[in-house]
Amino acid sequence: MTPPSFPAGLSALAERYDTILCDVWGVIHNGRAAFTEACEALVNFRAAGGRVCLITNAPVPEAQVVRYFEPLGVPRTAFDACVSSGDATRRELAARRDMTIWRLGADEGWEHDRFLYDGLDLRFDDSARADLLLCIGLRDQVNDQPEDYRDELNQGTDRGLPMLCANPDRQVRIGGKLYWCAGALADIYEDLGGTVIYPGKPHAPIYELALERVAAMGAPARNVLCIGDSPATDVRGARLQGFDSLYVGTGLKQHGPDFRAEVTDLLADYGEPATYAMTGLRW
Known part of the structure; x- marks a missing residue:
């Protein structure tokens, strides 16, 4: 597999692309504070005429994603639009209003599951009477482990319920600590023989929804660069959609001093050929 190129900054690439689809958590902030250089890079790209659509696997609608930006220090000038796995999940739920849904989620944790279905007029019940399992995350994101849910998830696979996974991410880094996400439960569900529907990266x-938002700005995207910190979601998603990708090392993986060798090995482990890689997004 061809290793990525290692540009000094986004400025070396900017003229090649009219649109950036940029991950949020791990790229422009870590859940505690913004990455100033990353935000400045996106501001500069937009100032040069490019368009930026943030694209995140957060299982909440856009409004809930964006409301945290100002307290974290993410400037509004860093992006044109934001699309989330929550937005894509709401679209999937709206197409399934005739189904009875079993919720498995974070309730009033940071993922706020109610925002996924507010206003959709859906029916909810337990696993014995449901037609669909909506998986938002672990109920206790701090203390639970995914394997704690295996027996409960087996109730769904025994009845042949499809799972709608609101967040395909397996883990997220908040500050310096990793926390489990819905994607880890989806892995177990598939291991048990269940079917999983993934709206997110x-x-x-989610890419179709993002490109709709970009086209609504006046012109369709023609040359797209996807930026993210996850080989399994960001880099793989870019490849599946036929886009170039930029891997940044400020998220899930904590890299050592030999960034180039480590990233080359990491991407090879995932079988994903990123176009570019940087220690962190900068201009």
């Missing part, structure tokens, strides 16, 4: 629905 690396799957097509």
